[in-house]
Amino acid sequence: MKLFDFxxxxxxxxxxxxxxxxxxxxxxxxxxxxxxxxQHTGLPALPVVKVGESVCKGQLLARGQGAVSASVHAPTxxxxxxxxxxxxxxxxxxxxxxxxLDSDGEDRWLDREPLPDPFAxxxxxxxxxxxxxxxVGMGGANFPAAxxxxxxxxxxxxxxxxxxxxxxxxxxxxxxxxxxRAAGIVDGVRLMLYxxxxxxxxxxxxDNKPDAIISMTAACHGDPQIRVVVVPSRYPAGSAKQLxxxxxxxxxxxxxxxxxxxxxxxxxxxxxxxxRALRQAHPLISRIVTISGGAVAEPQxxxxxxxxxxxDLLGFCGGVNGEIAKLLMGGPxxxxxxxxxxxxxxxxxxxxxxxxxxxxQLTTPSPCIRCGRCVDACPMGLMPLEMSKxxxxxxxxxxxxxGLIDCISCGSCAYACPSHIPLVQYFEYARGALEAQExxxxxxxxxxxxxxxxxxxxxxxxxxxxxxxxxxxxEKQRAKAAKAGVGVAA
Amino acid sequence: xxxxxxxxxxxxAPDSVPRIMGLVLLAVAPTALYGLILFGWPALNLLLVTVxxxxxxxxxxxxxxxxxxKPSLWDGSALLTGVLLAVSLPPWAPWWIGVLGxxxxxxxxxxxxxxxxxxxxxPAMLARVALLVSFPVEMTTWIHPHPLFSSAxxxxxxxxxxxxxxxxxxxxxxxxxILGHVRTQLGMNQTLGQILPEHYQSGIAALGWTGGxxxxxxxxxxxxxxxxxxxxxxxxxxxxxxxxxxxxVLAGGFHLLNPDRFADPGLHLLSGGLMLGAFFFATDPVTxxxxxxxxxxFGAGCGALVYIIRTWGGYPEGVAFAIxxxxxxxxxxxxxxxPRIYGRTWGGQSRPVKRPPAGSGEAP
Ligand code: SF4
Ligand code: SF4
Numbered sequence: 001m002k003l004f005d006f007x008x009x010x011x012x013x014x015x016x017x018x019x020x021x022x023x024x025x026x027x028x029x030x031x032x033x034x035x036x037x038x039q040h041t042g043l044p045a046l047p048v049v050k051v052g053e054s055v056c057k058g059q060l061l062a063r064g065q066g067a068v069s070a071s072v073h074a075p076t077x078x079x080x081x082x083x084x085x086x087x088x089x090x091x092x093x094x095x096x097x098x099x100x101l102d103s104d105g106e107d108r109w110l111d112r113e114p115l116p117d118p119f120a121x122x123x124x125x126x127x128x129x130x131x132x133x134x135x136v137g138m139g140g141a142n143f144p145a146a147x148x149x150x151x152x153x154x155x156x157x158x159x160x161x162x163x164x165x166x167x168x169x170x171x172x173x174x175x176x177x178x179x180x181r182a183a184g185i186v187d188g189v190r191l192m193l194y195x196x197x198x199x200x201x202x203x204x205x206x207d208n209k210p211d212a213i214i215s216m217t218a219a220c221h222g223d224p225q226i227r228v229v230v231v232p233s234r235y236p237a238g239s240a241k242q243l244x245x246x247x248x249x250x251x252x253x254x255x256x257x258x259x260x261x262x263x264x265x266x267x268x269x270x271x272x273x274x275x276r277a278l279r280q281a282h283p284l285i286s287r288i289v290t291i292s293g294g295a296v297a298e299p300q301x302x303x304x305x306x307x308x309x310x311x312d313l314l315g316f317c318g319g320v321n322g323e324i325a326k327l328l329m330g331g332p333x334x335x336x337x338x339x340x341x342x343x344x345x346x347x348x349x350x351x352x353x354x355x356x357x358x359x360x361q362l363t364t365p366s367p368c369i370r371c372g373r374c375v376d377a378c379p380m381g382l383m384p385l386e387m388s389k390x391x392x393x394x395x396x397x398x399x400x401x402x403g404l405i406d407c408i409s410c411g412s413c414a415y416a417c418p419s420h421i422p423l424v425q426y427f428e429y430a431r432g433a434l435e436a437q438e439x440x441x442x443x444x445x446x447x448x449x450x451x452x453x454x455x456x457x458x459x460x461x462x463x464x465x466x467x468x469x470x471x472x473x474x475e476k477q478r479a480k481a482a483k484a485g486v487g488v489a490a
Numbered sequence: 491x492x493x494x495x496x497x498x499x500x501x502x503a504p505d506s507v508p509r510i511m512g513l514v515l516l517a518v519a520p521t522a523l524y525g526l527i528l529f530g531w532p533a534l535n536l537l538l539v540t541v542x543x544x545x546x547x548x549x550x551x552x553x554x555x556x557x558x559x560k561p562s563l564w565d566g567s568a569l570l571t572g573v574l575l576a577v578s579l580p581p582w583a584p585w586w587i588g589v590l591g592x593x594x595x596x597x598x599x600x601x602x603x604x605x606x607x608x609x610x611x612x613p614a615m616l617a618r619v620a621l622l623v624s625f626p627v628e629m630t631t632w633i634h635p636h637p638l639f640s641s642a643x644x645x646x647x648x649x650x651x652x653x654x655x656x657x658x659x660x661x662x663x664x665x666x667x668i669l670g671h672v673r674t675q676l677g678m679n680q681t682l683g684q685i686l687p688e689h690y691q692s693g694i695a696a697l698g699w700t701g702g703x704x705x706x707x708x709x710x711x712x713x714x715x716x717x718x719x720x721x722x723x724x725x726x727x728x729x730x731x732x733x734x735x736x737x738x739v740l741a742g743g744f745h746l747l748n749p750d751r752f753a754d755p756g757l758h759l760l761s762g763g764l765m766l767g768a769f770f771f772a773t774d775p776v777t778x779x780x781x782x783x784x785x786x787x788f789g790a791g792c793g794a795l796v797y798i799i800r801t802w803g804g805y806p807e808g809v810a811f812a813i814x815x816x817x818x819x820x821x822x823x824x825x826x827x828x829p830r831i832y833g834r835t836w837g838g839q840s841r842p843v844k845r846p847p848a849g850s851g852e853a854p
Contacts, residue, residue, distance in 0.1 A: 007832065010503065012499075012501055012503070013501070169501060241832065241833070245832075250843050250844075251832050251833045251841060251843070252832075252833050252843075253833050253840045253841050253842055253843060254831070254832075254833040254834045254839075254840040254841065255833075255840050256833070256840060256843075260843050261843050262843075326500055328500060330498075332498070332499055332500040332501040333498060333499045333500075333501065334498045334499070335498055335500065336498070337496070337497075337500070353500075355500065359501070360500060360501075361500075361501060361502045363502065363506075366507055366561070366565065366606075367605065367606050367607040367608070368607050369507060369510075369606060369607045369775050369776050370607060370775050370776050370777075370778075370780055371510070371775035371780070372726075372775065372779075372780035372781065372782075372785075373505075375780050375781055375782075375829065376726070376782070378829075379832070380831060380832040381829040381830050381831045381832050382829070382831060383780065383781065383828060383829065385780060386824075402828075403831045406831050406832065406833065406834070409498070411498045411499035414498075414499050414502075415499045415501065415502060415503055416503050416505070417503075418503075418505040418506050418507050418509070418510055419506075419507055419607075420502065420506070422496055422497065424497050424498060424499065425496055425497045428497050
């Protein structure tokens with residue numbers, strides 16, 4: 001298959017060997033799980049259990065509400081001990097509504113009835129099952145998978161691109177999954193193709209994962225619809241926009257959807273979750289997560305229950321060696337720094353990194369020397385130096401004019417900057433300021449609307465009063481005139 | 491902003507400003523060394539004086555501005571400016587040329603603008619232009635090669651005298667550069683066929699055995715250093731390639747039209763410090779455009795101006811003027827030439843996909 005190229009990009013050191021060669025280990029559920037109700041784009045799920053209720057593994061805990069949402073299931077059996085706010089895996093560290101589940105240690109499944117033959121269903125039905133299993137994009141996008149499939153079917157995509165690029169340094173969860181559970185992934189791909197009614201799938205894998213390439217190629221051998229495509233290792237090849245460009249040479253239009261190019265991108269982890277949901281009636285209650293970094297005693301990949309705390313994950317990997325300079329959820333290019341180890345992993349968590357000071361490369365920024373390395377590195381064709389200059393001076397319109405909304409926050413620019421300027425931080429700051437501005441505008445619009453409504457109401461009342469007075473006057477006059485008329489007549 | 495939880499990325503390319511400056515210094519080292527050997531101790535004196543002046547000016551400005559002196563002084567930029575300025579000076583120029591040059595470069599062209607990253611003009615080039623305009627005699631005294639340890643070379647003491655109290659027998663040791671000579675003779679209505687054979691033995695000149703500024707004569711070494719910088723990805727190819735190619739094309743075209751009046755491209759490429767300018771001065775990140783297309787335009791502009799100034803302008807050499815002029819155009823280039831944003835047209839509108847008909851099966 002002919003490959004195209006995406007723009008820019010960088011070659012960060014991989015550090016994948018730390019965890020790439022250990023098999024996936026299954027982590028038993030810890031004594032307590034903290035399961036956030038919003039692990040996806042959209043509205044939080046609504047709890048359907050009460051405090052004190054005992055639940056089985058796989059039982060529905062909270063149902064997705066509204067058009068964009070995802071259900072949440074119990075990762076193990078036990079008792080609901082609280083429903084309240086808990087630290088969320090987000091940089092703000094602000095709490096989110098969370099269900100606390102105390103494990104009973106039995107890990108007892110709900111009675112499950114796997115479908116006899118999913119391919120006997122109509123395609124829409126597959127999506128319904130995917131939605132019921134609470135599956136979201138597992139590459140970090142967190143968008144509800146069923147919704148994405150339905151929209152893509154309506155848009156008549158011709159290709160399902162299965163993303164196994166895994167371009168983030170340190171991350172090896174997709175690599176291990178592809179090496180160990182290739183057949184499951186390929187089955188999931190077939191199911192998704194069926195749900196999409198699309199003719200073909202390509203599985204894109206970076207060339208730094210030879211074993212995954214071999215096992216995936218073997219697993220889809222003989223299937224004319226599915227093939228493995230080896231893509232060069234360059235960050236951010238695994239970003240949906242860049243992967244589409246790499247595979248088709250097409251660009252997702254600004255403000256449009258990836259499916260406008262005829263391609264739908266889904267992560268290999270999502271394909272595997274689909275396989276489990278439809279073949280084993282196994283909702284999304286666990287995932288493969290890379291626990292790595294120089295400060296982790298035994299870096300490896302775990303299959304861990306959703307809601308397990310970072311503390312537990314690190315503990316299961318032999319604990320921490322020395323001091324953690326930075327604790328991240330996700331890879332070093334786009335991951336979130338974690339405020340605390342008491343943060344739960346969620347459906348979109350591909351890794352937890354505990355970096356030493358040497359790895360974290362804490363540096364002090366120096367002035368921009370206009371070297372243009374950020375421009376060369378940007379896969380979106382932006383001028384990060386100009387954008388950051390404007391963001392820093394609170395010139396939001398200027399930052400927008402230089403493409404702030406097109407920035408995918410991939411971090412390539414800041415990675416490449418020799419002056420170590422935290423470019424992405426400025427962009428995030430500007431975006432935050434813009435959102436605040438919009439909210440304020442929305443609010444003042446709303447106030448204005450209410451005010452206008454009130455004024456209109458008052459005006460109507462006034463009008464009514466005036467009209468009533470006029471009516472009364474007219475009636476009086478009529479009565480007078482009638483009287484006078486009577487008088488004249490008399 | 492929360493400094494303890496900085497946003498991604500949390501890893502970094504093994505690159506920094508001091509590293510870039512260091513690599514450029516390494517790349518220019520062979521050229522500078524060759525110049526020092528070719529012109530002897532006075533050239534070394536001048537180099538030391540110039541570099542020292544730059545460092546002192548930088549430190550003084552930083553401390554007057556109340557900014558931390560050490561980190562900025564150690565980023566190597568003032569050191570590099572000093573070396574680059576020195577290699578663009580006539581080798582036996584008096585000490586005050588180096589001091590004034592350092593002052594022009596660091597104080598007037600850099601710190602007044604706000605320090606590193608803020609300057610509009612390349613400090614060394616602007617200083618050279620200012621010196622050339624103010625002190626035309628000192629700045630055009632081109633010494634014949636006096637290689638170190640040869641019989642013609644001045645000794646240590648003589649060298650100090652040359653640098654600090656002047657050359658005693660100027661006419662005896664100096665002459666015009668090739669480009670200068672060509673210009674003078676053309677002015678006397680001679681043809682190139684008559685001028686060049688006596689002065690220009692291309693083989694030797696190309697190897698750098700000729701008069702000129704410290705780093706001007708060894709064009710091959712400058713080219714080598716430049717290619718090494720490209721290979722180490724310190725600079726990108728757009729500016730030097732566009733600049734050299736433009737000079738070559740213009741020189742080639744005019745030479746074909748009238749070989750008696752217009753020198754051949756070989757002469758243009760291998761003299762007047764074109765390589766040094768193209769790889770070391772025009773590529774100064776601060777004063778050149780940041781986008782690849784902008785850099786092509788900038789390089790081509792430099793090349794065209796070099797040729798125009800050399801051929802029709804008031805000075806036989808045009809590299810410094812050309813670069814300074816294009817420096818002034820850089821903000822304009824960066825304003826008008828921006829990359830196309832992914833998913834947008836050049837005008838910034840959303841770019842519709844030309845999608846193959848659905849169901850064609852073999853789409854990608
Ligand atoms: S990479 Fe850094 S120093 Fe270079 S132009 Fe961009 S922001 Fe400036
Ligand atoms: S973070 Fe934004 S500006 Fe920086 S390289 Fe990525 S897309 Fe470009």
